[in-house]
Amino acid sequence: MTELRYLAPNTLDEAVGAFAAAGSAARILAGGTDLLVQMRSGALKPGVIVDIKKIPEMTAIEQGADGGFRVGAAASGMALAEHRSFGKVWPGVLEAINLIGSKQVQGRASAGGNLCNGSPAGDSVPALVAAGAIVTVQGPNGRREIKVEDVPTAPGRTSLKPGEIMVSFTLPPRAAGSSDAYLRMIPRTEMDIAVVGVGVNLTLKDGVVTAARVGLGAVAPTVLLVQDAARALIGSKLDDAALAKAAAACSAACRPIDDKRGTIAYRTKVAGVLLRRTAAIAAQRAAQNK
Amino acid sequence: MNVVTNNKWIGQRTIRPDGVDKVTGRAAFAADTNMPGMIWGKVLRSPHPHARIKSIDTSKAEKLPGVKAVVTARDIVDFPIDKSVMLGIQDMRWMCRNVMAREKALFPGHPVAAVAATSEAIAAAACELIDVQYEVLPFVIEIDDAIKPDAPILHEFNKYDGKPSNIAGKLEVKKGDVAEGFKQAEVVIERTFTTRPVHQGYIEPHACLVSVAADGKTTIWSSSQGQFMVRAMTAYLTGLPQSDIRAIPAEIGGGFGGKTIVYLEPLATILSRKSGRPVKMVMTREEVMRATGPTSGSKCTVKIGARKDGTIVAAQGTFYLQAGALPGSPIRGAVGCSFSPYDIPHVLSVGFDVMSNRSKVAAYRAPGAPIGAFAVECVLDELAEALKMDPLDLRLKNAAKQGTKAAHGPVFPRIGYIETVEAAKNSDHYKTPLGKVSGKLRGRGVASGFWFNAGGESSAQVNITEDGNVVVTTGHPDIGGSRAAIANICAELLGIDYRRVSVLIGDTATIGFSNLTGGSRVLFASAIVVTQSTEKIITTLRERAAKIWEIDPEAVKWENGAAHPASPNAGEFPPLTLADLAAKAPAMGGPIGAGVQLNTEGAEGGFGTHVCDVEVDVDLGIVRVTRYTAVQDVGRAIHPSYVEGQIQGGVAQGIGWALNEEYIYNKQGKVDNPGFLDYRMPVCSDLPMLDCIMVEVPNPKHPQGVKGVGEVPLVPVMAAIANAVYDALGKRFYALPMSPPKVVERLEAPTQQAAE
Known part of the structure; x- marks a missing residue:
């Protein structure tokens, strides 16, 4: 029987290092609401799981001085729903993220996971595309930014390169009206x-x-x-x-x-x-x- | 017969005895039992819808470390084709081929071999090492394709009209002469309807744990609708005597008819026998959806003729039901129930059992009846429209009543069908106008339905504990509230608080034979044996009191949980309570208890009439049920909350069947939606409050007036919804489900004459 290794690094650098080193056998675990289901059904048998929820930046929700948001890729739908201002500024993005799964799933599921899963039916993605959100990814060669609409390339596939981890979404400041x-x-x-x-x-x-x-x-x-x-x-x-x-x-x-x-x-x-x-x-x- | 009239507990919403365990998670379902040394069984299933099995080589799997036993059809008792062996409604010739493919694999998911190993993962890996050589054959899924002259034939031995055929049987019921009847008709409506296969959708997948001792003594823990059915089928398929098998019923996580047959127990028994280890097997949801019984898909043609005054003079129905890969679709329910709410002089109702390459059907809540009622009740709606009559008035005018002879044979005693229609008509729901809402169309529909109900074998043992409380043991798994209702009845008879009565479901070694939970029979049957047992106990208690008081037993009455002198003439004695008499029992003749075993008779059919409002989002094609009232003749509601629960559950399943549920097959003949994401049962927020009106016309042949209530509520639902959708859109749907793409397609189609 194949062995499964579970890693839960505290920093992004460690996570990227471990993820890149493990190659195609590795999977990122955010909320796990897609990954664990795929593993249970037998569709996926990863050798290494890198849990990124212990990295503070991955779950942070920050509003900048200009009113723009930076949302950690692993921030849960429920954390966003409970944020004091996010839903007022981005009600469409929030309602889309909150449609991922049930109430129980909302406690785990994240927009980053929804986007990385690569499903054309992911609920948060059209709203994030409409919002003009930009994602920051970090890989062995450092950080780069991608428009949300440029992330999915085909069902189940994304433009992330080997070893790259999605870190956060940046949503632009809101104009009046x-x-x-x-x-x-x-x-x-x-x-x-x-x-x-x-x-x-x-x-x-x-x-x-x-x-x-x-x-x-x-x-x-x-x-x-x-x-x-x-x-x-x-x-x-x-x-x-x-x-x-x-x-x-x-x-x-x-x-x-x-x-x-x-x-x-x-x-x-x-x-x-x-x-x-x-x-x-x-x-x-x-x-x-x- | 001792009719209970004081009603302290009967009709009360007492706290259900299984409630705390289920809410806290303490209830032990089939997969919750484990044993030391236990190993895991897995099934290798056919990937093909139809293939001859040329060879099976299990040698590589057997060599895999951790594998303890392998089973193929060679290990299962064969029941040759030429001799039928029936167990209830199941024929062991088909059961032995369903639990393990024999000559041919007949549907994707058909078991071909099973492995037991020290872990689930090893068992699954071993299954992949089994080399099965198949000769792939052409397959057929849909009814129309299966009855074509050149259709691929599933079973060459099966002949119809002298030729190999996929039609496994025909059932006909007849009353009068329909040809003559239709001559008298002034309005005739004839339509053809189709429905898709739908699954019972129980939450708990099939699971079992089986331990076979070295001497062959076998214990089975499993979730089923009948521990005695499990014992008998496992005995048949493994060759063990029934006396060596103890089948222990687990708490059941839903059955709805789907757990009236076995899939895993015989395989686990043989794996355990071969390995000497307890073997546990748990199906995945995908296995449940691919390989266990849904109910039939169907194609039905119904023709009804009436005079202009609304008198129905003739009715004819032809019902083709999919059996799946082996004979046995529920044509009896479609043929027998569909016209039963009506007093029609000329009826011809014919059913055909059609085999095709999908999983063998299992019973599903009033098997066959909802399919037939969908066709009949939609035609009646068109007939009412053509006659310019209120659809409930049309039903009232033709309603079956005491003395009506049903086409399938019986002459009805006092029944409550008319009362259900009247209650529907007088309901707040039916009297309230639909109203309008912007952007959506609203409609209202009605429909009625009938189910036979059943009696049959039942056993009970009632024992008084040493401290003067009561333990009742019966033999039917409780899937609809039988324990709660039995506690009410027993408490009523003994005149004690219901909390002093514990009701348990015995295993096959501790209680006498009891037929399975199905046909809405359980409370009807077990109430009879529990009542008779309790009456025997009351006789004993009176005799004991008489002995203590040194008076005649006839001079002692039992009231409010104690023996009293029947009258002042009998003498003056302080009452002797149940606790007093229990305490004195050792000196007075010993333990107090009684058991009764009977083949119960006198079950009467049940009727329901439903009113449904829908709202249709025409741009998206989404139909939502916005209000629903189900009226049912329930005989006597022993535990009203449970009766309402049964009614609401049936309606919820019917809403799913009408609007979204269906087996979708891909081009390779495989089910494409084997899970609850794409097999869409309703979720709570899809449903409005489902209102119930319980009409109580007691069954004159039952001590408490009980009629079965569990199955009737599914029968009218799809027609009520389809009729409401017509009322909203002005377009009739002759095919289920009325899912959004199909509704939009229909609305955008050029206006045309609907089904011929």
Whole structure:
């Protein structure tokens, strides 16, 4: 029987060293809500597990003087929910992260794990894409920054290089009149996996959209940044024509598959439906953020 | 018969005896028992839906360090095809081939071999070392494909119309002459419906621990709906005499019919016998979903004719049900129950048992009845619409009542079907307008349902403890509150506090034969034997008091937990309580106890009528049930909370079946959603409060008026929801589940005539 080694370093340097040294047999353990399930099902048999929760930076949640946030990649959904200001500044990102699994899972699951798992249906990812979040990774050659949308490369795959560990997310300062929202379609009311997920981040001035980003999940091999949808919204007052154009852009961006969770036709339609609904919520929140 | 009338405990919501253990985690389920020296069993399963097994080489697995025993079909007792051996509704010819593939592997997940080793990991690794040579054969999953003339045939020996066929059987019930009946009809509706296979979805996977001693004496700890079924099936399949097997029922984490057959126990018994070690086996969820019985997928055609005044004159149903890889789909339930709520002069109901390359079905809550009722009750809804009648009025007009002869044979005694329809009609729910909500469409639907219920063998032993309390032992695993209800009944009869009565489920060595928990039979049957045992004890107590008082036993009455002189003429004596008489027992003839064993009769069918409101998000195709009222004739609610629990549980399962649950097969014939993520049962937040209205029309043939209540509540649900969805959308769904992609597809489809 193969042996499993468990390491729980206290510093990132140690963690990167151990992770890089162990090569492809190693896996990072944050909340473990994907990793342990994959191990139990027999899908994955790692030789080394590097638990990064003992590294303070990995779970820290900090708001800078400019109002921007730095969120440790292993910070749990519940820690974010309980943070005094995060949910007020990034309600869409928070609601997306809080949709990962059940209440119990929320005590462990993290946005970093959700992103590194590489699933196109990960709930936090479209919201983080819409937010314009940047991730910091550290590897044997030091630190570098990547846009969230550039992290997933294919189902289950990311652009992280061997030995690299995702450290934190940086969310930009919030302008007045901006907010975000995330909606997903699931057949049930909870405990389910997104058939389509849409994150929308808007800035409005005098009722006119001055900035917009749209993230779209579960409709392609990776989560998408839908720039055509954002362009359709920018400059509009979110009138029917603009929303229709943005919804059409989301549907057009879809490259879904027919599978047990939904058909191509269904996912394509729902991407547009959710864009309209999510944009409406984001706009309403933005109007209150003076 | 001694009808209880004082009702101190019967009808009370007493604290359930299994509650504390279940809430605190102390309850011992099947996987909770361990033994010193125990080893682990694992099953090697067929990857193919259909393949001839050419050879099995286990030599490499046997050489792996830690492996203690290997089992293949050679170790299981063979029941040759030409001779049927029945155990209840199961035929051992099929059971022996289901627990271990014999000539052929018949579905992906079909056991081919089993290994016991010192760890689960070693057992799993050993399974991978077993070399099975398969000749892969063409397979068939769906009913339409399985009954085509050129379909791949699962069993060449099975003939229908003289030719090899996948149709394993046909069942027909008939009343009057339907051809004549339809001539009298002024409105006729005929529709075809399909439903997908759905799983019972019990939380606890199948598990067992088996220890075979050197002398062959065997102890089985397992979770099942019948320890005597476990004993008998294991005896048949291993060749052990039943007297050498002691089957101990674990607390059960859900069954719903799915635990009325065995999968692991015979394998673990043989592995234990070969290895000399206790063997534990626990299925994974994936194994449960791939290899244990869901219920049938179906294709049903129902035709109903009525006069313009709403009188139904003829009804015809044809029900094709998937059996899975071996014969035995629940066509009896579909054929027999579907038209039973109605008094129809001409009925023809025919069922076909269709085999295909998926796991063998097991019973699921009113097996077959919900499938048939879905078709019948949806057609009735269309008929009511065509006749411009309220759908409940149509049902009232044609309702079965005392004296109605059901197509499947019986003439109903006093039944409560009409009362359920009237209660539904008078309910706050039915009287409250639907109202409107922005962005969504609302609708309301109704449906009725029937289940046979059952009696059968039951044993009880009631003993008075030395300190004057009571221990009742029965032989049916408690999956629906039988212990709580029996405590109420026994306390009522003895006139003592229910907390002084402990009710236990005995194992096969400590209580007499009791048929399995199924058919909504348990409280009906065990209440009879417990009542008779308790009455014997009361007779003994009166005799003892009479002896002490030196009066005639007839002059002693039992009241409020004590013996009293029946009248002043009998003399004046202070009462003798149960505790007094227990204390005096050694000197007065010895221990006090009584047991009764019976094949109980007089179970009467149960009826229910449901009202359902839905709200449909038309852009996303999501149907949500927003209000639900289930009315049921429950005979007598001995423990109302448990009766409501049964009703709510049945409705919850029906909502899942209607809206999202289905087995999805990939192109290779394998189940593509073998887990609770993609096999979508409802979660709590999917359901509104499920309101229950209990109508009590006591069963005249039962001492407490009990009727089975566990299965009826699933029967009407899918039709009630489908009818509500039609009311919301103006489009009828003839196929389940009504999942979001299917609802959107239907809404976007060009308007067309629905199913012919």
